[in-house]
Amino acid sequence: MSLQYGQVLHYLPDFLLGAGMALWIAALAFAGGLLIGLVGAAVLTQGPLWLRLPVLGYVRFFTYTPQLVQIFFLFFALPEFGLILSPITAVLIGMTLNAGAYLTEIERAGFASVPQAELDAAETLGFSRAQTVWYVIAPHVVRTLYPSLSNHYIIMTLGTSMAAIFGVEELTGRALNANAISFRSVEIFSITAGLYIVLTIIASVLLWLVGRWLFRVKAKVF
Amino acid sequence: MSAWQILANEAPRFFTWWNMFFLGQALLNTLIASVIGCALGYALGFLLATLRLPQVMPLAPMRTAAILWVETFRRIPFLVLLLLVFFLGQALRLEAPLWAVAITAVAIRMSALAAENVRAGYDSVRPQQWEAALTMNLPALTALRRVVLPQSWRVILPPSIVHVLSMVKETSLVSQIGFIEITFAAKMLTQRGFSAMITYGTALMLYFCVSWALASLARAAERRLTARPALTIPTP
Numbered sequence: 126m127s128l129q130y131g132q133v134l135h136y137l138p139d140f141l142l143g144a145g146m147a148l149w150i151a152a153l154a155f156a157g158g159l160l161i162g163l164v165g166a167a168v169l170t171q172g173p174l175w176l177r178l179p180v181l182g183y184v185r186f187f188t189y190t191p192q193l194v195q196i197f198f199l200f201f202a203l204p205e206f207g208l209i210l211s212p213i214t215a216v217l218i219g220m221t222l223n224a225g226a227y228l229t230e231i232e233r234a235g236f237a238s239v240p241q242a243e244l245d246a247a248e249t250l251g252f253s254r255a256q257t258v259w260y261v262i263a264p265h266v267v268r269t270l271y272p273s274l275s276n277h278y279i280i281m282t283l284g285t286s287m288a289a290i291f292g293v294e295e296l297t298g299r300a301l302n303a304n305a306i307s308f309r310s311v312e313i314f315s316i317t318a319g320l321y322i323v324l325t326i327i328a329s330v331l332l333w334l335v336g337r338w339l340f341r342v343k344a345k346v347f
Numbered sequence: 348m349s350a351w352q353i354l355a356n357e358a359p360r361f362f363t364w365w366n367m368f369f370l371g372q373a374l375l376n377t378l379i380a381s382v383i384g385c386a387l388g389y390a391l392g393f394l395l396a397t398l399r400l401p402q403v404m405p406l407a408p409m410r411t412a413a414i415l416w417v418e419t420f421r422r423i424p425f426l427v428l429l430l431l432v433f434f435l436g437q438a439l440r441l442e443a444p445l446w447a448v449a450i451t452a453v454a455i456r457m458s459a460l461a462a463e464n465v466r467a468g469y470d471s472v473r474p475q476q477w478e479a480a481l482t483m484n485l486p487a488l489t490a491l492r493r494v495v496l497p498q499s500w501r502v503i504l505p506p507s508i509v510h511v512l513s514m515v516k517e518t519s520l521v522s523q524i525g526f527i528e529i530t531f532a533a534k535m536l537t538q539r540g541f542s543a544m545i546t547y548g549t550a551l552m553l554y555f556c557v558s559w560a561l562a563s564l565a566r567a568a569e570r571r572l573t574a575r576p577a578l579t580i581p582t583p
Contacts, residue, residue: 189559
């Protein structure tokens with residue numbers, strides 16, 4: 126086996142664009158998932174039973190089945206009912222729903238960390254349910270759950286690689302294309318792997334800065 | 348067509364004995380890849396986590412190498428890792444069968460996750476236990492095996508079952524190299540003309556059942572292991 130990295134280096138700018146796209150997909154799906162998770166966790170801890178059961182079903186279903194098969198279902202089964210999704214839409218919807226389920230589980234644990242006195246104070250001040258969630262519970266959730274949330278963001282950044290299977294040209298998709306053209310498989314996929322390592326380290330540092338400045342979280346980067 | 352019409356039309360043709368036998372074999376392949384891969388990965392993970400202990404490994408470069416291995420493979424997507432193992436096997440002309448590629452990829456990915464998990468277990472044991480064992484002149488490995496490990500199972504075991512669960516889900520990506528596990532079987536059945544709703548719906552149900560069983564096991568393990576008073580050491 127001889128490695129010829131010189132022959133594939135000209136793909137690097139293309140790959141970097143793909144890496145940027147992977148970060149965007151992960152960020153969009155994470156933001157959507159965070160909102161779903163906040164609503165889901167609020168329902169699970171405070172909502173009535175008839176709302177709790179469907180939310181619990183949603184969480185169980187999406188956390189117990191692979192994200193890939195969920196997106197396969199969206200992409201291949203929905204056209205049978207006349208709903209045709211483009212690859213990127215299917216991937217974004219699938220990843221958002223999947224992230225929503227995991228973040229519901231994570232955020233529910235954070236809800237337990239809110240001191241009862243603050244909830245009582247909110248009630249005394251006449252806050253509505255929604256106001257309590259937004260002004261009292263959410264800041265606590267962000268601070269105590271910072272490590273698990275940033276960890277999940279990293280997992281989602283890695284998860285964007287499965288968008289390649291549906292033909293989305295993010296980092297792995299571009300690597301597959303370059304592989305089909307040049308047949309330098311080992312070189313291309315080792316470069317891709319290296320880029321993912323760099324990408325997730327950059328994401329870790331950015332998350333650390335965001336946590337530090339916006340929420341004054343004192344956490345380690347690694 | 349509505350979902351019920353598709354189901355009514357295709358269910359009698361789909362749920363035949365042969366199709367179920369085919370899916371059963373695929374389920375077995377999924378379980379083989381994830382369980383054997385996880386077992387190998389955990390063996391490697393124990394080794395890596397132990398190499399990171401300064402009590403056991405006095406050589407700093409070895410400790411750094413163990414950390415680098417973990418940090419590297421934690422940050423590579425499973426799909427890319429799988430393709431890398433697959434193409435590396437081809438480039439080295441190993442002629443490895445697909446199940447071997449799948450198990451190797453799962454084991455490498457798992458070793459990184461397992462090492463973090465085992466390290467958390469080791470860290471949960473108070474340092475005084477190490478100091479006492481080493482002061483009594485126990486060799487480091489004996490101290491690890493007889494003193495530290497029995498106390499850290501409580502922390503290691505429940506997440507490790509959850510890790511097997513997540514690997515069962517990750518192995519759906521192995522369909523991309525053509526290993527016939529549940530996802531690839533669903534794909535093949537779709538290509539034979541069955542409705543994607545039924546094939547992928549069945550695949551989702553199979554994954555759900557396996558995951559549900561594993562999650563129940565993890566919850567039971569957690570309840571049993573954390574309820575035992577002998578293991579909860581009061582902090583000073």
